[in-house]
Amino acid sequence: MLFLPEFTLLGAGLILFIFSLGKPASGVIKNVAIGFAALTLFATLLCLKSEGKLFYAAYQVDFFSQIFKFLIALATLIVLVFSDARGDVHEETRAEYYLFLFMSVLGLMMLVSSVELLSIFVSLELSSFAVYIMVPMRNNTTASGNQVEAGIKYLLFGVMATGLMLFGMSYMYGLTGSTQLPVVAERLSLIYSQPAAVIAIVLVLAGFFYKLALFPLHFWVPDIYEGASNETTAFIAAVPKLAAVALLLRLITMVSSEGEVIVNVLMVCALLSMFYGNLSALIQKDVKRLLGFSGISHAGFVLVGLLTFKLTGYATAMYYITGYVFMNLACFLVICTVAENGKNVVVEDFTGLHKRAPLLALTLTVGLFALAGIPPFVGFTGKFLLLLGALREGHLILVVLAAINTGIAIYYYLSIVRVSFCTDSENRGTVASSGINNALALLLIMTIIVMGVMPSQFIAMTTSAIQTLM
Amino acid sequence: MDQLLINSGFPILSVLIFLPLAGALLLLLVKSESLCRYLALATTSVVGLLSLRLITGFDRTTHKFQFVEHHPWIDTFNINYTIGVDGISILLILLTTIIMPFCVLASWSYIKTRIQAFMVCLLIMETAMIGVFVALDFVLFYVLWEAMLIPMYMLIGIWGGPRKIYASIKFFLYTLAGSILLLVGIIWLYTANHYSFFIPDMMWQDYPVNAQMYLFLAFFLAFAIKVPMFPFHTWLPAAHVEAPTAGSVILASILLKMGTYGFLRFALPITPEATIILMPYVLWLSIAGIIYGGFTALAQSDMKKLIAYSSVGHMGFVTLGIFVLNVDGLEGAILQMVNHGITTGALFLCVGMIYERTHSRELRSATGVGKYMPVYITFLAFFSLSSFGFPGTNSFVGEFMILAGAFKFGTANGGFPYLALAAIPGAVLAAAYMLRMLQKIIWGGTDNPDQSWLTDVNSREIVTLAPFLFFVFWIGLGPQPFLDLIHTSVAQLLQQFTAHQAQAVAVAGSVLH
Numbered sequence: 001m002l003f004l005p006e007f008t009l010l011g012a013g014l015i016l017f018i019f020s021l022g023k024p025a026s027g028v029i030k031n032v033a034i035g036f037a038a039l040t041l042f043a044t045l046l047c048l049k050s051e052g053k054l055f056y057a058a059y060q061v062d063f064f065s066q067i068f069k070f071l072i073a074l075a076t077l078i079v080l081v082f083s084d085a086r087g088d089v090h091e092e093t094r095a096e097y098y099l100f101l102f103m104s105v106l107g108l109m110m111l112v113s114s115v116e117l118l119s120i121f122v123s124l125e126l127s128s129f130a131v132y133i134m135v136p137m138r139n140n141t142t143a144s145g146n147q148v149e150a151g152i153k154y155l156l157f158g159v160m161a162t163g164l165m166l167f168g169m170s171y172m173y174g175l176t177g178s179t180q181l182p183v184v185a186e187r188l189s190l191i192y193s194q195p196a197a198v199i200a201i202v203l204v205l206a207g208f209f210y211k212l213a214l215f216p217l218h219f220w221v222p223d224i225y226e227g228a229s230n231e232t233t234a235f236i237a238a239v240p241k242l243a244a245v246a247l248l249l250r251l252i253t254m255v256s257s258e259g260e261v262i263v264n265v266l267m268v269c270a271l272l273s274m275f276y277g278n279l280s281a282l283i284q285k286d287v288k289r290l291l292g293f294s295g296i297s298h299a300g301f302v303l304v305g306l307l308t309f310k311l312t313g314y315a316t317a318m319y320y321i322t323g324y325v326f327m328n329l330a331c332f333l334v335i336c337t338v339a340e341n342g343k344n345v346v347v348e349d350f351t352g353l354h355k356r357a358p359l360l361a362l363t364l365t366v367g368l369f370a371l372a373g374i375p376p377f378v379g380f381t382g383k384f385l386l387l388l389g390a391l392r393e394g395h396l397i398l399v400v401l402a403a404i405n406t407g408i409a410i411y412y413y414l415s416i417v418r419v420s421f422c423t424d425s426e427n428r429g430t431v432a433s434s435g436i437n438n439a440l441a442l443l444l445i446m447t448i449i450v451m452g453v454m455p456s457q458f459i460a461m462t463t464s465a466i467q468t469l470m
Numbered sequence: 471m472d473q474l475l476i477n478s479g480f481p482i483l484s485v486l487i488f489l490p491l492a493g494a495l496l497l498l499l500v501k502s503e504s505l506c507r508y509l510a511l512a513t514t515s516v517v518g519l520l521s522l523r524l525i526t527g528f529d530r531t532t533h534k535f536q537f538v539e540h541h542p543w544i545d546t547f548n549i550n551y552t553i554g555v556d557g558i559s560i561l562l563i564l565l566t567t568i569i570m571p572f573c574v575l576a577s578w579s580y581i582k583t584r585i586q587a588f589m590v591c592l593l594i595m596e597t598a599m600i601g602v603f604v605a606l607d608f609v610l611f612y613v614l615w616e617a618m619l620i621p622m623y624m625l626i627g628i629w630g631g632p633r634k635i636y637a638s639i640k641f642f643l644y645t646l647a648g649s650i651l652l653l654v655g656i657i658w659l660y661t662a663n664h665y666s667f668f669i670p671d672m673m674w675q676d677y678p679v680n681a682q683m684y685l686f687l688a689f690f691l692a693f694a695i696k697v698p699m700f701p702f703h704t705w706l707p708a709a710h711v712e713a714p715t716a717g718s719v720i721l722a723s724i725l726l727k728m729g730t731y732g733f734l735r736f737a738l739p740i741t742p743e744a745t746i747i748l749m750p751y752v753l754w755l756s757i758a759g760i761i762y763g764g765f766t767a768l769a770q771s772d773m774k775k776l777i778a779y780s781s782v783g784h785m786g787f788v789t790l791g792i793f794v795l796n797v798d799g800l801e802g803a804i805l806q807m808v809n810h811g812i813t814t815g816a817l818f819l820c821v822g823m824i825y826e827r828t829h830s831r832e833l834r835s836a837t838g839v840g841k842y843m844p845v846y847i848t849f850l851a852f853f854s855l856s857s858f859g860f861p862g863t864n865s866f867v868g869e870f871m872i873l874a875g876a877f878k879f880g881t882a883n884g885g886f887p888y889l890a891l892a893a894i895p896g897a898v899l900a901a902a903y904m905l906r907m908l909q910k911i912i913w914g915g916t917d918n919p920d921q922s923w924l925t926d927v928n929s930r931e932i933v934t935l936a937p938f939l940f941f942v943f944w945i946g947l948g949p950q951p952f953l954d955l956i957h958t959s960v961a962q963l964l965q966q967f968t969a970h971q972a973q974a975v976a977v978a979g980s981v982l983h
Contacts, residue, residue: 312546354628369620374646375613384609384653388547391657400654407650414623414642422627422635459546 002052002061005043006068009106012036012097020095030080033098037077040105044070046383057180058116068112068246075238075325076105081440082333083231088331088342089137095278095446097137101235104130108243112250117169117179120247121162124207127243128158128171131236138229139342150227157220168203171196185254198261200460202311211244213292214299215273222280230339233288234332237295237299238325245302245321249314252306253469266307267398273300273407281412284299287345290412291328294371297409304402305386311466313389319461323370323378330367330444334360337433353420357431361420364442370448372413378451385455472760474538474554474670481555482523482554483537486567487601489517494593495951503585507578510589514570514596521567524560530954533557533962535606543610548665553604557959558734561952563603565811566724568937570596570940571718575934576819580715580826581629588629591621592716599724603731608656612649615728622717630712631831637705637712644705646696655688659740662672673739674966679747686744689737690752695728699752699789700759703782710778711831715822718774722781722818723811730807734800738963740791742970745793752793754903757892759786763925764899768906773821777814780857783896784810784865790893791852791872795967796882799875800960806868808952809945813856813865816938820850823931824911825923833907835896837914843926847912849935854908856942858900864945869897 015036032421048066063168080101107127114120126214136151173179174198176187191197210217225233255262261289278296284290302324305317337360338353339345353361370377375386383406433441451458493513500506529536535554537958555563559753573592581588605611619642627638651919659672659683670737677685695702706726712863738745770776775960788810791803797892823846824836840847856863859870873890927935 049513079937127482315546372621380613380616384657385547387653388657388660392661396654396658399657400651401652403650410646411639411643416638417623418627418635418639421624422638456544456546459544463546 001047002050004047005040006106006109007075008036008040008043008101009109012040012102013106014334016095016099016102018363020093020099023092023191024095026091026094029094029098030083033101034077036081036102037073037080041070041073041077044073046448046454048148057118057430058119059110059113060115061113064249065113065246067109067461067465069109071242071322071325072105072108072112072239075227075329076101076235078329078440078444079231079234079238079332079415080331082336082437083234084336084339084342088139088229088231090139093137097134100130100134100137104134104235105239108240111243112246114247115181115250117172117181117184120181121166121169124165124211125162127240128162128211129234131240132158134232134235135224135228138227138232146223147229148226148227153227154220154224155257157217158210159294161207161217163206164203168206171200172204181250181254189255193261198265200264201251201255202265205248207295208244208248208251209269209299211240212248212299212302213241213296214303215269215276215296218273218276218299220297221292221296222284222289225288226286226344230288230332230336230343230345233292234329234336237291237328237332241295241299241415242321242325245317248306249318249466251470252309253466255309263307263309267395270300270303270307271398271401273297273303274402278408278412279404279408279453280448284412285346285348287331287347287349287404287416290347290416291331291335294412295328297405298371300405301383301386301402304389304398307395308389308393310389310393311463311470312395313386314380315459316385316389319451319455319458320382321466322458322462323382323448326444326447326451327367327379327433329371330448331361331371332439333437333441333444334364334367337437338394338431347416347419350416350420351423351426353431355430356423357433357439359441363445364420365417366411366445366448370452372410374410376446376449376452376453381452381455385459411426474535474540476881479537480523480542482520482527483555483600483604484539486517486521486563487553487597487604489513490522490570490593490596490600494565494590494597497586497590497593500586506586506589507574507730510593511571511574514567514574517596517600518567518571521564524555524563525955527558528555528955530557531958533959538606543607544765549609549667549709550607551610552606552668553601554606554609555604555609557956558804558963559603561733561808562724562727562731563600565727565808566596566603567887569719569723569815570812570813571820572934572937573719575930576719577714578824578930580822584628588625588714589937590718591624592720594621594646595625597722599720599728602723602728608659608669608672610667611669612653612656614927615649615895616646618725621722622811625717625720626702626709629714629717632712633708634712636819637708640705641709644695644702648702649692651688652692655685658685669735674742677741679743682741682744683747685742686737686748686955688750689732689741693710693729693732693737694755695733697726697785697789698729699784700762700786701755702781703759703763706782707775707778710781710818711772711774715818715825718813718818718822722777723815725783727807730785730792733789733792734804734963738795742967746971749795750794753790753889754792756786756790757889757896758786759783760790760896761899764896764903767903768899769832770903772831773824773836773907773929774818776833776903777817777821780900780903781810781814783900786896787869787872787893790889791868791875793965794875794879794889795871795966796870796875796878797960798826798878800964801956802868802871802873802875804953804956804960805945805949806865806872807851809856809864809868812941812945813853813863814939816849816853816935816942817857819934819938823927833910835919837910837921838912838918839921839924840912842921842924845932846927849927849939850911851908852939852942854904855949856946858904859897862946864942864949866946 042224110123132155136147138147215222274297277293305313370379373379538554542550598614601614767779792797859865876890877887
């Protein structure tokens, strides 16, 4: 029972493997994948309240991990539903594509439950390697070869980040003589101010910064977002970030705020992420690239919550990343639907979208305004609560600079809204959007608004999730 | 909590806020275009009529907030849904609710595409605008203040003129950039105020002068852009010119008032010491705005631009009245906010009616219509007279009070009233540019284009304009009922201000000894 969602994913992987031996139609295989994703979501719901330890306490199942598993399953299901059945992936490798997708999700789910250095490493690699393979799985015609370059870059940078993390883990083990996170944290807290401990923590964090696309481990983002197919990018932009934040929370709740060095390091990373992400996004034409840079700045915002080292800060960070996933998915839903034959979308492709597909234009607008942090959407509430928590801890400069960043960011989000709402369609055809796609779009809009207007319930939930860690 | 008064069991303010929103949601389900129009008109009219209850139930003898409602919103951070009305906000709420039905009427045939979306935007605007004026929780205020940008951006960006994209983006970026530091200020106040966002609790506290200065600057940036004060006004002509008529009316009549309302509600009571220190600069910026707006308006050939620049001048009078910090100035300022809303709103409606016929905002193409549109010209003439403060019209009362306040301010310490004298040319300039416009539109010259095909205003347009004229004369001839509404709150504001000032001086004195 404790392992049910993971088992479901494993089973899904096996069956998809069997499918991959034959030559199934891509429509069928997509439906199978959606079915399994729904099944996984159901399994995570069933296990939401379960608690326990597995594998000699290397694997912890608690409310915190279960709620993240639920979110991961939900985000995966949403990505699968709106990804195009005709798709941008080779017809004959469709089944393999979904197989790797499910393996990656499995890795991420294991990651949020891991409380031991080696199991963290193993699950992180499982999730990463699957994605390394998914990135280049794109038709040559639409990507003009970029996908292979993206895949190689992702792999090389990823391996480097893993190397850094392993190096940090070795320090941790050397300093504390254990690989169990709770033991490591306890012993590390005694020697907190020592440079070796700081280096160990920073290096381990670096591994997750890579997944979260945080400065200075962000440089893979633009090329991979651009090179990978639209649905793969949607997946990368949403799901791994959830797991990365989960693990960061696990690590950081174990560390106390005594270490001023760590706070300063995190603060610098957060600010550089915001500035780098927002300033670079200003000049982007490719929408996925733009969202990639915006994702870097949002990762910086998540860090603002973490570096408060307070329960409310963690809870808001978790709330924020959840909201971010929904806003991001809303944007990617529109990108995937508008893209012709899975080509990359540039800002001009949204020209006159309000006439060609009113609902999609609305979804895009809500998603972008939410990302920009305009009330009453979840992006505003999240940012506001994060800044509030940070100012409570006295980080005034950080809050002012972060607020200025939201001002910078509005320009590029607004430029997309402008194109989709304030221009004529110039004889571009209407965008076909299936009924289920429209329903999903409405659902995402509702979620973004409800989470933004009535955050109490969600904050209470994330708070109780974090409390299981502390 | 002793500043609150619940004098009605019926949640009238919440109804005013949420009724337009409900109307907007209902509109989304409607397919027929004419039904959309009628539904929007019905919603705004009902809101307008319901808001009259505020007058009948309003207790004029207390400065406390009335019709208060209080519900927890985000418990974890002590954020509440607290709303209420006092003498400073009541007229602005009424202005909003009463003008909105006429905005719908003005868009009846003006807006030809996507009427449903247009009306939805209008109704959402109404919700946000009323909310801004009644919010007593700073987060609630900020949420609505920012949320308003989206429908307004859409109104300009979708239904605007040829340069709508430039105008809408400039409007959005300018206003948003201005209010970002306001957010930081709000959070700072929260931490300084025992983790509370309740606005009345934030007032009249002894914050360190240093912090007050930063807070005031954050307030000033947000509100001065919204007003807009010289030199932050550059977004206004662009937005006004490109916006559809209803958008221009909303901008001029209501949105601009939010800036001055912000000064009255937040800057004065929360940062009194900083206000006193920085007051001279704000006053001279107001003068600069009055003169600059006047001269620039004189040079315009585009009617909407002319009125937009005249707004810069008129709003300069309002900020002048606020920052001279005496009864005449403050009451005049609040009254002038309402006056400007009525007069400038009506002028934009008039320009919109010409534009609907000639499809040009150029003064040149609208010359000599007096002969063919006598009824229209009558309205336009009265509103123009009101705009430059002709005695007997509403603006005269407001500007007179503001100038009286400025004179008092100058002579209070036996000084010379430079400030008031500097503002006088603004009033003259206003007469110059308004009369110039009026002369051209009514008579023009020998080279008038052929206007004989023009039809005079129809009954819908008369219905749209007549109430404005009614208020022009009512406030102009009998302003007392309006002043009664605001008097107690203004007196209280000033009393607290002087008490605080005395206290600050006393503290400073005791430190010295």
